[in-house]
Amino acid sequence: MILINGESKAHIEISDRGFQYGDGLFETIEVRDDQPVFLERHLARLNSGCRRLHIPCPDAELLRLEAKELCRRWHTHRRAVLKIIVTRGSGGRGYRQPDAIHPTRVLSLHPYPDYPETYSERGVVARFCATRLGLNPALAGIKHLNRLEQVMARAEWSEPDIQEGLMLDVNDYVIEGTMTNLFYVKNNSLYTAELVQSGVAGIMRGIITALSVDHGLPVIEHRFSKDELLSADEAFVCNSIIGVWPIKQIETAHFSVGPVTQRIQSWLDKFARNDCMEAG
Amino acid sequence: MILINGESKAHIEISDRGFQYGDGLFETIEVRDDQPVFLERHLARLNSGCRRLHIPCPDAELLRLEAKELCRRWHTHRRAVLKIIVTRGSGGRGYRQPDAIHPTRVLSLHPYPDYPETYSERGVVARFCATRLGLNPALAGIKHLNRLEQVMARAEWSEPDIQEGLMLDVNDYVIEGTMTNLFYVKNNSLYTAELVQSGVAGIMRGIITALSVDHGLPVIEHRFSKDELLSADEAFVCNSIIGVWPIKQIETAHFSVGPVTQRIQSWLDKFARNDCMEAG
Incomplete structure (x- = not known):
């Protein structure tokens, strides 16, 4: 339609x-x-x-x-x-x-895509993509129609048991997923990429940041490497369609679905219900 | 049609x-x-x-x-x-x-666009664009449909007496025009940007390179700054539609339409006529 x-x-x-x-x-x-x-x-x-x-x-x-x-x-x-x-x-x-x-x-x-409920509850498996995000401050953050990088990255794998590909920029910083933004938790703080040279500033990313700050959970936007991500306590990807998917595995590194991610999911559920009630 | x-x-x-x-x-x-x-x-x-x-x-x-x-x-x-x-x-x-x-x-x-004949003979005026070309080796050189950078750059000026905008990459190297490739002449050698991180590898650029080498004119692909371009003996832009336009002015710097550019134009004319005869 x-x-x-x-x-x-x-x-x-x-x-x-x-x-x-x-x-x-x-x-x-x-x-x-x-x-x-x-x-x-x-x-x-x-x-x-x-x-x-x-x-x-x-x-x-x-x-x-x-x-x-x-x-x-x-x-x-x-x-x-x-x-x-x-x-x-x-x-x-x-x-x-x-x-x-x-x-x-x-x-x-x-x-609506038929993602299994387990993705939100038990987490998903992610991989690192070889396709890099180019750098351009003039276009960074915008959800524009120039999406060849994402298409190329998504074409790198077809295994159904890998749900998202994580993309680095050409300087080797981890930025986001092919269709999601990425957060990780370390020592009770939330970290995500600063999107000044590449990436899409997702609506869900913005809401999660605002809710976390409101609830006293510090949110730090910074540049981070693969290794920093892999040493995180928890990690998750998010967008407007999937909400939050905890990451249970990135290649050979395993994560458990942690309490901070679960707290964010419950803040988000409540917040989305309120939005629907207001709109209805 | x-x-x-x-x-x-x-x-x-x-x-x-x-x-x-x-x-x-x-x-x-x-x-x-x-x-x-x-x-x-x-x-x-x-x-x-x-x-x-x-x-x-x-x-x-x-x-x-x-x-x-x-x-x-x-x-x-x-x-x-x-x-x-x-x-x-x-x-x-x-x-x-x-x-x-x-x-x-x-x-x-x-x-066919109604460009005046004088552009090929007496040259055109160019400016530097503020919009930068992002870096991405995976897409560099390809004439793909992700063209927001060029659209943004071309929107920077509307003065009819400026015919082309020259684009730098995010590292300040000069790469190409919004719709053209760029060459300059210095001490009887021809220089153009290497297109390994950004840019479109134009057909006319390829032909000019091949014809120059055939005629004993050295062609060097390298990284160069605004200043190197501005200190050139001659400069020109090219594409499949316009052929070669000598550059007579970039902002306040003036160039004359030089003998090397004119020689390339005549090689190209002859080469294009042969192509047409073969195709016909």
């Missing part, structure tokens, strides 16, 4: 700059009981990403209405995934953008 | 991974007297780019036939631009590619 600029259709002009250059952004949002979860945060990030790329962001109220309309129409699904793509639209001359930008907005609903 | 997988149409499924992730490559080819110029070289680069991204490349003979069919249908235009896009097609789960990849091929013809 797809809305392109408010119309039900499934095709886009090939001249769209999203297709030509990856000139746009996206959001991937969990839908629970017909409600897009943390919608306002996603819309705020979309807006800030558009500002950084100088794309006029579609009106938040319009996106809100279309998102809710789409969810209502598909209400037989208890859980789903809403994807919002905004591109710089068509036109311009080569890389040069047109004088008047008419952005394209695409909202689409997808089945 | 557009052919998508052999059919005349102008729209692509939004599920195409080219739109979702910029998961694909492209070629931009000059068409002269109904003939795509240097077509075999473009098809060879497309093939090698596909191999690097693990996309099965559409059959060269098929692309050749479709390219020529498109040019014939549009034969009223003496000159045109043929663009070929190949993506990983639709399917897969998130970044993960589908088990069976059915690539999408899009061939489209566009009017």
Whole structure:
């Protein structure tokens, strides 16, 4: 089920700059009981990403209405995934953008992926990817449509018992998973990569940071190596669709699902329920 | 005029991974007297780019036939631009590619841009862009669809008397123009950036390198700074559509259109005419 600029259709002009250059952004949002979860945060990030790329962001109220309309129409699904793509639209001359930008907005609903419940409870297995994240402060943090690095990294393994690949940047610092942000726990503090040169500043990452600080758990954004990660007390990956998956194994290193990760999961559950109640 | 997988149409499924992730490559080819110029070289680069991204490349003979069919249908235009896009097609789960990849091929013809003749003869004005090229050896050299850096750089200026923006990488080395490769001449040698961490290895760059070596002009690929470029005897930018544009000015530094650049232009003219005759 797809809305392109408010119309039900499934095709886009090939001249769209999203297709030509990856000139746009996206959001991937969990839908629970017909409600897009943390919608306002996603819309705020979309807006800030558009500002950084100088794309006029579609009106938040319009996106809100279309998102809710789409969810209502598909209400037989208890859980789903809403994807919002905004591109710089068509036109311009080569890389040069047109004088008047008419952005394209695409909202689409997808089945919720059938991840086993055990992933959240008992943890997942991760590996390190050989594909590195390039460095570019101008694009770091933005959930833009230039995702070849993630595609290349995800293509490195097909074993079904490995659930996520961890990506290093070209300087060998650990940054994130192919589709997730990464945290680790050491001596009752929470650590995650600073995303100033690469990476996507995930909504779930932001919420976890805020909740942890609120609950008195220090959160440190810094640069860290594989070895620092492997000597952690606990580690987990997160995104808006999966929530939090504890990591039980990275290659040959084993971790137990620890108390800090479990505490964060319970803060998050409560917080998400409140968000749904407010939205409903 | 557009052919998508052999059919005349102008729209692509939004599920195409080219739109979702910029998961694909492209070629931009000059068409002269109904003939795509240097077509075999473009098809060879497309093939090698596909191999690097693990996309099965559409059959060269098929692309050749479709390219020529498109040019014939549009034969009223003496000159045109043929663009070929190949993506990983639709399917897969998130970044993960589908088990069976059915690539999408899009061939489209566009009017030749109306650049004044003076650009080739008397040179162009260039500026340095603030937007940097990120570093990633896995993607360096490939003409892939992740082009946000170029879009951002090209959006930095709108003065019509500046024809190209030169891009540095995040380490301050000069790499290329937003839509061109860059060469400079110093003491009768030709210099250009090594494209091991960023940049696009242009067809015209390859031809100029080969022709220069054939004619006894040494070509050195290396890392160079703004200052080294600004102290050059001559400089020029090139691509498959514009050929060679001498640079007459970079910000406040002035250059004259020198004998080495002119010699390269004449080698290139002759070489392109031969290619057209062979293709015709």
